[in-house]
Amino acid sequence: MNVIVNGESVQLQDGIENVKDLLEHYDIQDKVVVVEVNGNILTSAQHQSTRLSDKDRIEIVHFVGGG
Amino acid sequence: MNNRYSRQELFTPIGKAGQENISRKHVLIIGAGALGSAGAEALVRAGIGQLTIVDRDYVEWSNLQRQQLYTEDDARNRLPKVIAAKNRLSAINSSVSIEAIIADASALELKEWTQNVDLIIDATDNFETRMMINDAAQMYGIPWIYGACVGSYGITYTIIPKKTPCLSCLLGTVPLGGLTCDTAGIIGPAVNMVVSYQISEALKILVGDSDSLRNKLISFDLWKNQYSAIKVEKLKKKDCPSCGKERTYPYLSFENQTKTAVLCGRDSVQIRPAHPVVRDLEALEKTLQKQGGTVQRNPYLLSFSTGSHRLVIFQDGRVIVHGTKNISEAKTLYHRYFG
The missing domain is CATH 3.30.310.10 (TATA-Binding Protein)
Structure with a gap:
């Protein structure tokens, strides 16, 4: 399926079905992130239960510590 | 009187009254690295009344690529960052009262510093200190502005006690590991972009224009050309240990601090x-x-x-x-x- 991640169109391979899969795909599953799907903000408990669909708009923000 | 603030006063949302307000405010900046240097210079040029800047470190050659207040002489002399910063900031605007504190921000000291300020700017390089700032800010009801960067990526959020979620609501826990300036490096523009957001928000707070605050978690990557701004108010937790009803300010307690x-x-x-x-x-x-x-x-x-x-x-x-x-x-x- 085709989704928009942080404003960029991305073709997702088969097997990426929910937000948790997506974070693993980007190898950021261990980071502290905030994810929004189609304008709805998710708690981390909702990552696995939130299924992705074609044309979803996803924003992923990860927290960093440098400064 | 000279007209050093005339261009800022011509900017309608600030005006003469706003400038008056700014000149009476006291801002605390924790950290005098890249974010702290740029943030301090911007606030001192903007004419705040009082600045307290805290840092535990001294100037090194590897700082000069992005930490705009420091010179080769500072690196050669291994001057503590806040001393070098104060020298430069006083030369930029002698009317600002500047207190330079060479220290590692501990819970006890943070509580003391926080009580007397109008705003805190986060310019630290670690989450442990940020969580302490977060608790102290909630304890005394002081707004603070989270900012961080690594590589070409930056992130910022303005935390207003009793209104927005706090950092503890957003993070849940103190993040460990991950990329740092150590492993991924850092470019100057990422620093300055974070600071631009932080100081714009700071000016809004200092002039009392809270309606203009951004209210979104901002992140960007200047190299990958990405940007996102998301609403996070739903993440405010009623049972948050730092800002909830039964708050305990856990990050200010001694056992939560590493040495x-x-x-x-x-x-x-x-x-x-x-x-x-x-x-x-x-x-x-x-x-x-x-x-x-x-x-x-x-x-x-x-x-x-x-x-x-x-x-x-x-x-x-x-x-x-x-x-x-x-x-x-x-x-x-x-x-x-x-x-």
């Missing part, structure tokens, strides 16, 4: 004694000269090089061990040379 830290951007470990001490650096210099290796001293610190390591000790007993990221190795060296 060692790997420093961002450098192959170094900092070690703090459990209780503040006053070191006799002159006496220490004499002792260390007998150990072999090179000893250098200025009024604020002593630097001792041995083999591939360099140990720097400050008057308050803190030690920075360069040449290792390994905390136990650092502790070994610390105990070997400083007892």
Whole structure:
């Protein structure tokens, strides 16, 4: 399926079905992130239960510590 | 009166009244690295009344690429960052009262500093300190502005007690590991972009224009050309230990503080004694000269090089061990040379 991640169109391979899969795909599953799907903000408990669909708009923000 | 603030006063949302407000405000900046340098310069140029800036570190050559207040002389002299910062900031705007504090922000000190300020700018390089700032800010009802960057990526969020979620609501826990300036580097524009967001928000708060605050978690990557701004108010937790009803301010309690830290951007470990001490650096210099290796001293610190390591000790007993990221190795060296 085709989704928009942080404003960029991305073709997702088969097997990426929910937000948790997506974070693993980007190898950021261990980071502290905030994810929004189609304008709805998710708690981390909702990552696995939130299924992705074609044309979803996803924003992923990860927290960093440098400064 | 000269017209040094005329362009800022011509900007309608600030105006003369706003400038008056700005000139009466006291801002606390925790950290005088890249974010702290740029943020402090912007606020001092904007004409705040009082600035307190805190940092535990001294200027090094690897800072000069992005930490805009510092010069080659500062690096050569290993000047504590806040001393070098104050010198430069006072030259930029002598009407601002500037307090420079050479210290590692501990819970006790943070509480003390926070009580007397209108706003806190986060310019730290670690989450542990940020969580302490977050608790202290909630305790005294002071707004603070989170900002961080690594590589070409930056992130910022304005935290207003009783209104927005706090950092603890957003993070849930203190993030461990991940990329740092050490592993991923950092470019100047990412720093300045974060600071631009932070100081714009700061000016809104200082003039009292809270309606104009952004209310979104901002992140961007200047190299990958990405940007996102998301609403996070739904993440405010009623049972948050830092801002909820039954709050306990856990990050201000002693047992939640580590006494060692790997420093961002450098192959170094900092070690703090459990209780503040006053070191006799002159006496220490004499002792260390007998150990072999090179000893250098200025009024604020002593630097001792041995083999591939360099140990720097400050008057308050803190030690920075360069040449290792390994905390136990650092502790070994610390105990070997400083007892």
